[in-house]
Amino acid sequence: MNTKPKIAQIEMAHGAGGKASRRLIEGVIVPPLANRTLQTLSDAATLTIEGARIATTADGFVVKPLQFNGGSIGSLAVHGTVNDLAVSGARPVALLATLILEAGLSGEVLEAEMEAMGAAARACGVEIVGGDTKVVEHGMADGMYVSTFGIGAIDERLTLGPQSVRPGDRVLLSGPIGDHGITILLARGELELESDIASDTRAVTPFVQAMTSVAASGIRWMRDPTRGGVATSLNELARDAQTGIVLDEESIPVRDAVRGACEILGLDPLHIANEGQFLAILAPEIAEAALQAVRAVPGGEGAALIGEITTEPVATVITRTRYGGTRVVDMLVGDPLPRIC
């Protein structure tokens, strides 16, 4: 190659889901593969095949440690993919999984993770219909990595995307944020903090279905705020929709343990990864009904309307603080929590 490479080398920040990830994906990974479907960079790609409209998605999982309070790589791999389909407006139908295993991985750990995948899939009502297994030498992986692929049937009642978002629309968040990221951080034992906090890893499908059944035509956009957190998902939306987003800080649900850990570590809960929450942008006239539908599903009691779409400032997310001031909420920069999923 005569041209200078666009990046010198891969850094951990390229995997964090924030600005560096976006530069890597938009600058290096997507252009050589260019096609119209890929250009949208959404969590799931829509295809028409043999007359059927289907959604597909792919996710890699490299979480460290493999097992943590509330879940493990096996359940996370199922939930992450099911959730990508759900927030794309698709009913999850089938998953496939590839495993990259390190020689020396204990059989007990592998069996536990396969049980976790199977149990999570059954709970979500999807089948794992295929996959592949590769083994690398000891020291060439960290126990096991999982890639999950999902296929779903598109719910034709929904028309989702940044282009559907309008000023005045409301922002729904399904529950407390940051539980997953802080749980992983504590599970690594690198901090002196202790807490009984658990990952929120779960399928969001029941909540999305409940909301869709009462208000399909008013749902504009959905996303599961994983790597990079709520702040990154909403900044991407504000940029893509060319709107502003104003959040009411008081209304954003954060558990005390998460808030405390974030204060000690100098992190913003809005940047912390979630694995069982979703954001929805809702037409104002259906926002309250949608909220009540989510709250009526067990596990959805913590849902809240946390803000609204504005015309200004374009491509920017701000919060109104409890003291009446405002601050700009940026995308995640750097990588405070590598290998969170």
Next chain:
Amino acid sequence: MNTKPKIAQIEMAHGAGGKASRRLIEGVIVPPLANRTLQTLSDAATLTIEGARIATTADGFVVKPLQFNGGSIGSLAVHGTVNDLAVSGARPVALLATLILEAGLSGEVLEAEMEAMGAAARACGVEIVGGDTKVVEHGMADGMYVSTFGIGAIDERLTLGPQSVRPGDRVLLSGPIGDHGITILLARGELELESDIASDTRAVTPFVQAMTSVAASGIRWMRDPTRGGVATSLNELARDAQTGIVLDEESIPVRDAVRGACEILGLDPLHIANEGQFLAILAPEIAEAALQAVRAVPGGEGAALIGEITTEPVATVITRTRYGGTRVVDMLVGDPLPRIC
């Protein structure tokens, strides 16, 4: 867990595609995920979604080195998945890919591999419509690993499977065997051998389409003999179809360089991985027409009919040697060539 784990730990042989791989997959990986589609353990799973019949497949790629004579991990990841769809009787439509990148991987290598994936996909007429990128610390992967997921439209003219195979059917092989495996072995530089041999990595779609267009109703079964080679693919067929398979050793195409390397290393070319070949079981009345159709496609000149399906000995593959004797050809045991794909 109170029960003893089925395996103590993962060994390299579990990734070789032979007997140990089958024990791992059938003993540990599949049972907790059990469902009817997964039980068939075929290269691609068939789903009916929104009324359309589609084929899906997933493959992990951990080849070492990343780049080798004739190809690289990027082209291999596309071809491997396209070929799994093709031999399952499906027209490849779309791919998704997850990348697991090691911190420190050079930007130049990554850009070259993305270009290789894009070029291979365009040459195969498929689009890469989505994916995911994860980064792990330096030392936690070997440069990059790729998982590819493919979706295809099922060719309703074909009824493929071991249950379709009958005694008297012929065995077609698309070209010389072992090129990929021996190329990788030489690329590692661990041997004193030198050769200009190149990987056979390519899409088999044009050959399969040519054959289907002249003889769809007589094609019983297809497979791409990757890890474990022709011997492992045919042993699996003989076991699943409950037939014997008799090969004519003289008729099996093997390049001199591959034969020479195998003799020096004590390997059987029938156990060496291929990435651009396929096996087809054909009704005797269409076998010659199918062979001529494959040979008429550029790159198919080396195709040959190499044997036939027999009633006895059940679940066994034997070759008739050039000296009139016979020998049993077993599945691959152990792992002479780890991380071949």
